[in-house]
Amino acid sequence: MKLKSALSLAVAGLLASSAMAAAEGYKIGVSNTVQGNGWREEMVCAMKAEALASGKVESLNIAHRNTDAAGQLEDIRNLIQAGVDAIVVNPADPSGINAALKEATDKGIVVIAVDQGVTEPSAYVISNNQEEYAYLGAKWLFEQIGGKGSVVYMRGAAGASADSDRDAGFKRALAEFPDVTVAQETFTGWQQDQGKQQILDYIATGIPFDGVWTSGIDNVIVDALVESGAPMVPVVGADNAGFVGQLINVEGLTGAAVTNPGSIGGAGVALAIQILDGAKPDAQTVLVDPALWTNATPEGKAQLEAAADPSLSPEWPVSISIEGWTSYTKEQIIACKGPGE
Amino acid sequence: MMLLRRNGWVASLALVFATLAVVTKLIQPAYHADDFASLAGAALPYAFAVAAQAVVVIGGGIDLSVAATMALTSVTAARLMGGTGEEAALWVVPFVLLLGAGLGALNGILIVLTRVPDIVVTLATLFMFQGAALLVLPAPGGGAAEWLKGLIVGTVALPLPEAITQWIPKALIVLVVSLCVVWIPLRRSRLGLSIYAVGSSELAAFRSGGGVVRTKVLAYAIGGLFAAMGGLSLTLATGIGAPIPGPYLMASVAAVVLGGVVLGGGRGGLLGPIIAVFILRLVRTDLALLSLDPNVTTIIEGTIMVVVVMLGAWMAMRGARR
Secondary structure (H helix, E strand, C coil), X not given: CHHHHHHHHHHHHHHHHHHHHHCCCEEEEEEECCCCCHHHHHHHHHHHHHHHHHCXXXXXXXXXXXXXXXXXXXXXXXXHHCCCCEEEECCCCCCCCHHHHHHHHHCCCEEEEECCCCCCCCCEEEEECHHHHHHHHHHHHHHHCCCCEEEEEEECCCCCHHHHHHHHHHHHHHHHCCCEEEEEEEECCCCHHHHHHHHHHHHHHCCCCCEEEXXXXXXXXXXXXXXXXXXXXXXXXXXXXXXXXXXXXXCCCCEEEECCCCCHHHHHHHHHHHHHCCCCCCCCEEEECCCEEXXXXXXXXXXXXXXXXXXXXXXXXXXXXXXXXXXXXXXXXXXXXXXXX | CHHHHHHHHHHHHHHHHHHHHHHHHHHCCCCCHHHHHHHHHHHXXXXXXXXXXXXXXXXXXXXXXXXXXXXXXXXXXXXXXXXCCCCCHHHHHHHHHHHHHHHHHHHHHHHHXXXXXXXXXXXXXXXXXHHHXXXXXXXXXXXXXXXXXXXCCCECCCXXXXXXXXXXXXXXXXXXXXXXXXXXXXXXXXXXXXXXXXXXXXXXXXXCCCCHHHHHHHHHHHHHHHHHHHHHHHHHHHCCECCCCCXXXXXXXXXXHHCCCCCCCCCCCCHHHHHHHHHHHHHHHHHHHHCCCHHHHHHHHHHHHHHHHHHHHHHHHHHHHC
């Protein structure tokens, strides 16, 4: 027993020293396929901030553009060619980029998928639980309207895997409330302007509705309800700074924010560094479960007030760090500077 | 003279590509044949999109539905091959190619029947095809036969020394063969001549009995066929079908212009645009290797395109003055 622990200590020491030898600074590659969305921008900033705060990353190589799975294959292969030690990727599709991920892990590159999972078994996954995200918010909404009535269902981007996962969660909650119906289902494409136009169009039809569930395009929906003078129905959104502020300040609004931290990107970089340092996590997949804050209860209201942060961009999620994973300061993530910038 | 000028353009593009290749090797001395294979794989869907656009543009039109056609054919292929045996692909591939040609022909027929401008008709069909793709597969999914996926991965054993064959990835062979099988006979046929004639001057082609209606429809059908090849290449690369169209429309127009095809129609070929695609992909690789700010990357890509096209226009003007 003693010998065994001594041996494992020795092995750990060896691993640490070999890691030390390589610890002149890691090169970490990042691949992201949605540009110009507040959530994704926060994710990228969290990655930069974590890389900087860790002090172990020499450079970040970021492939950040609007593209599809085939384009992401190209980006990942370019990162492999650039000789990175680890790749943190927000996958465009759970299985569509497996070929390139396999090529990377075959070359000894550590691959971490954040936000959404991948089916490639050699990759690590650290992700927000998207199905639970939708279930939690939808269940709250259906209870809030008394288990009866019709709701507007404002989804994300048609065909995106996070959207289909959330749809599964929403449908699971819907099945538990047989008297709740979907009045209207729309795809906002996770675009503020589209979401606002869609809810204004629906209000203009004059058909009453009892609640709105959104896939994170939330503050513009509240704006539309206020501007059009429509009845203030309960609204479910994400923990975006703008929406959290509305839940505290807008008169007559009942709603709930479900957390979906964009700082998961920082956690992905932290996990990559941890593995490069030689400490493998117990599980290949780590799921971060969402929390729900509602202004309908005093405790929820306190949580919202604690989380609210008017200094953030309204489209940024307020959860700018993840306990136990990220190590950067608020100033660092807002500055959005990586190593060497 | 015109022939020389066109070939001059293609030659300069090839020179730009060669220079870029040297630059790449300087930035990343470890750049290897495997990496070139990655480049060819990445270029594949773009190259087919560009070929589709080029045929239509040469015929005097423009096809805004290229990316949507690729998405629709890609999800159709993925859905038909998902969960079925390896042999199913044998009929799925021809079916999807036919579907693509049919979608293209639909564009052409609508344009000649309604006399609504190409840009409006294909914008409308863009939305139709995009919606249809979501009906076929509401979320990314489906599958692809393993042997088909293998067609564009790695290299093939040719009776040549390995030092050469390793620089000839399968993806490149698939691209060259697929394009040549359609393009070379077309170029030599009456139809090919009519496409150029209609693109140069529709009225002149009509007065000399060129069969404008038939030519337009067929040009769009061939464009659709190339787009279907692009859609198939997406399914082969990713192993799935994705219903949301990728960034292939803008890229196809850009590479067509960069490749020396005149947007008014009637002039240009396929070789120039294809080399242009490889240049644009290699630029992206280089920018990735340099680890530049990703937002700057897009600006640089755009700037290169504008500069090259302006340079081309300037050269053409000088040539005309002489």
